[in-house]
Amino acid sequence: MKKQYITLGLLLLMTASYGQDKFTKEADKLFENYQYIEAIDEYLKLTESKNANAYVFTKLADSYYNISKMDEAEKWYVKAIQNQANAAVYYRYAQTLKALGNYPEANKQMDIFVSLLPNDVRSQEYKANPNYIQKLNRQYKMFDIATMDINSKDQSDFGAVLTDDNTLYFVSTRNTSQKIDKWVDRPYQDIYEAIRNSNGTFSEPKPVSELNTPFHDGPVTISSDGKTMYFARDGHSSKLYERNKDNVKISQQGIYKATKIDGKWTNIEALPFNSTAYSVTNPSLSRDGKTLYFASNMPGGMGESDIWRVRIDANGYGKPENLGSAVNTQEKENFPFIANDDILYYASSGKQGFGGLDLFKIDLKSMGQAVNLGKPINSGKDDFALTINENKNIGFFASNRSGKDAIYTAIPICSVEAIAMVTNEKTGDLIANASVVILDNKGNSIATKQSDSEGKARYRIDCEKAYAFLVTAPNFEPASFPVQKVKSREVLVKAPLSPIEEIIAFNPIYFDFDKKNITKEGVSELDKLITVMKNHPASMILIKSHTDSRGNAEYNQKLSEKRAQSTMQYLISNGIEKERISGEGLGSSEPRINCTNCTKEQYAKNRRSEFIIINK
Template sequence: MYYSKSGKEDLSEGWGEKKLLADIQKQSGRYDLKAVEINSPFSDFGTSYLNKEKVMYASAKDTGVIIKRKHSWNDKSFLKLYTADVTVDGGLQNPALLKGEVNTRYHQSTPAITKDGKTMFFTRNNYIEGKLGVDKNGTTFLKIYVAENVNGEWKNVKELGYPLNGDGFSSAHPALSPDETELYFVSDRNNKFGNSDLYKVSLKKGGFIGNDITRLDDEINTLGRETYPFMDASGILYFSSDGHPGLGGLDVFAAIKDESGKYHVVNVGDGVNTNSDDFAYTFKDDIKKGYVSSNRSGNDDIYGFTENKPIDFNFNIKPLVFGTLRYTTGEPIEGIVVEVYNAKNEKINTVYSDKEGKYSADLLPFTDYKLAYKKAGLTEKEQIAPPFKPAEKREYSFDFINEMEVIVNNEKVAIHEGDDLTDKLKLNPIYFDYNGYKIRESSKTELDKIVEVMKVRPVISIKINSHTDSRGKDDFNMKLSQNRAKSTMDYIVSHGIEKERVSAEGFGETRLINKCSNGVKCSEAEHQKNRRSEFIIQLNKK
């Protein structure tokens, strides 16, 4: 009836027991799993990494409450947050009550901590000024709160505002996107069936949320319960559900969008999933270890796991950068080296263009990259690549010219060793303050043209020659030209050119190019020809 009224596709059609088992079997055998040491006779669940050495989790061990996992939004369980140390093999030990103002006499659980460890989002009963908030029917709802880490203690606890939280519905179980620009959570708002769905909202620094709350697509949300979201560093969204086909109770599922923006959802397989409730999945991609909570033993416990092979979505979930590299004539270029650098400027991959000039490289999502394109005899190029979304495909294609050519006024101009780039690039004069050596703003645009030529042509170095006219004392003019040459060199080096590729010399009035020497009457235009900067091309030895 729901699907007929809403006009939405019933995604359960064609599940069938045979297909269900085959799909789950495809993902099975991927985990080694065992219970952790800190489990108590009471409820322990909802693990989240605080850093590489510590996790945070919820437990009822100090209050002696065994929670029956029915996911009641009116659950008045007395859970508190604890930390535990991560052992080398992924176990947990040395539990300790969380320091600060987060724990109250009521219910706290499911923390999500920012990468810098300064901000935590967590679930709590509607707790107002030391009292448990209830509506007119006596119902206590769950809300999401935010706290700050102040010298190792969690303080300044605040309730997130409307529309994320409200007094007529519950919101719980926060999770952060890898780039921390979105907060995922669970809510029973607008749910006529009384079950919970997954939502997301934009997130700003300092724990401030936007007003753009969005219910996730129907590939994710079903008529059943969707809960406990978590997103790993590669952008895979994990969640628990009893509405998707599974082994029984709550199962853990993984979802990611394809290039068209549609979610693909798969059961993560056995080991993690059983015929009991399995939930609160968390995972660190770099070490392939994580934790999941389950009541398979009859009580909520935490299990550590190692992932032996990645989940299979039947398509490449890694972002792809690609393109075609050609000469300006349109002819493809084979053998251009494409170097991939991370945000630390570390080279992490190298690929080459093929006979058709095409190249491609797999990347990681939510990561800054720089691409460098190089081949002997050609100009070099760099491309800053802002973070990719999972499964995103992005094209960077370029045309290349010979490194001993420049484009001036849309025409190719050949350059050679010994040429003056002032003439080749048709630069305007480089002006300085009167009788000084500070470069004027109007001349910086001209020097930037020199910088751009050199950046993509590492084979080229330049020698800067600075000249004055004959007016003024000879020794003053010599010193002035030397200072101007050095100022010009410093500007070029400060804009990204290696110091070894730039030299400078001042000649004062010793190299006049016309008759206007001392005592010779000349026009201002004639004197101007002697006040010049030269940028002489020198080729580096290979």
């Protein structure tokens, strides 16, 4: 018979245990051998016959899911559910809907999954935080990302890693003379390299010929001295395979070690825990060269694929160790990268994310909760294979958000938590419900929070930029406090406020409906305020601007900010130094008159700018 070569990767399948019979035998054989493209053709034929049932629809949907054709997967999961699918199908359907950005419908399917399997870990996690997408959307940005010119036009590129000598290694299927992998209907992947220039551009990629074979090679990880490489390779290349009952050669991915001598990679050797029974792939070497992290579906794991590690010493390799439930789930965990500070980055489809594979990080020293890296590095598609060169402050990851696997740069954003602790300067007592405005280096208001019962207000800030806190509280003088630039995890800013000696309150000024302009009546009141401020040159003023409740929250917020700006500009144009003025727009969140069916007069009273002036 014709020779066939099949490599079993790590995207293992969620198969249903019902409905398989002699009519699906040929399609199932292709599916089980990861030949999804050909399996789809066979299952499609079955959908048009009297043998079409939930099993056929599910396998067809799974086939499309595993080649990331989510629109088609969704269509056939719907058909499967209409024909009494099992719980696993509802879960996979929910994942598909997330990948398509339909989060409300995904939650409905998860509700059904939870009702069918209430004790499942995935059910318990979902019940604990069903609206996690909203939280992820509000999460601070950890990376700036950009596309790269080294990507091929229509082939798959991923697994980029930059060495300290500016060599970028990555994996690509751009060699169209290679054999075709029937799993994804693309050529087998090769290892490539490109040189990063001083201006940040890259040279034309070229294959690393001494590492490439007719089958899959890569991704790679490089030792800190650049002399040792560990890389994934298809078992066919080293004749590490088994034949199934149809005489098809079935191989697994394994990890291999190579040494760089005279500019070439040589002395290639297989690691001792490679196997024909399971895959070992996607290695990442610790900076000290003593621990190798990898992904595998070897026995003792928790899900379809897990993250493992193995110790390396002078005598060889220890016993592979599963990283446990803090890292791994019942789904897929893959593409580990270990950073210098024992922070593990990896991809997971089993933790709460935007859809497909999402990128996470976890501190292996504390083994706390894994953190989703958020947008823009994560999307509704597969996002994976993140690596970071910390010496050069640049990272790379892969995503199929454009329709194919492509490499993106990921520049880490240095961020810290800045904490204002508000106290009474004279007594030392904590002050709750103080207004803490964070200002940028130009004095512009970014956001406002209230101090909590411990007198603290917390902000996530860029550690490379200058900020200040403007703090106000009833019966205290407002004050500003600079935020020191630091690269630690947090910076505590003590914000003691002095009890006020004298408060001069002014009447609010009012605005016409949907307008930001200062009215004639408003000018009269502001002129009184200007006179007082000029007579008290050490005084400061806080402006709070509001709208009525008509209009949506976003529009009202922007309108109130415009009213605050026009009020501030009037004062500045009449000789009041801008450093003495701060303002914020509060939209319709703090009405003077809280009404539902407001009268015209009540609406008018809520459209205002209010002032507090402190005379020192």
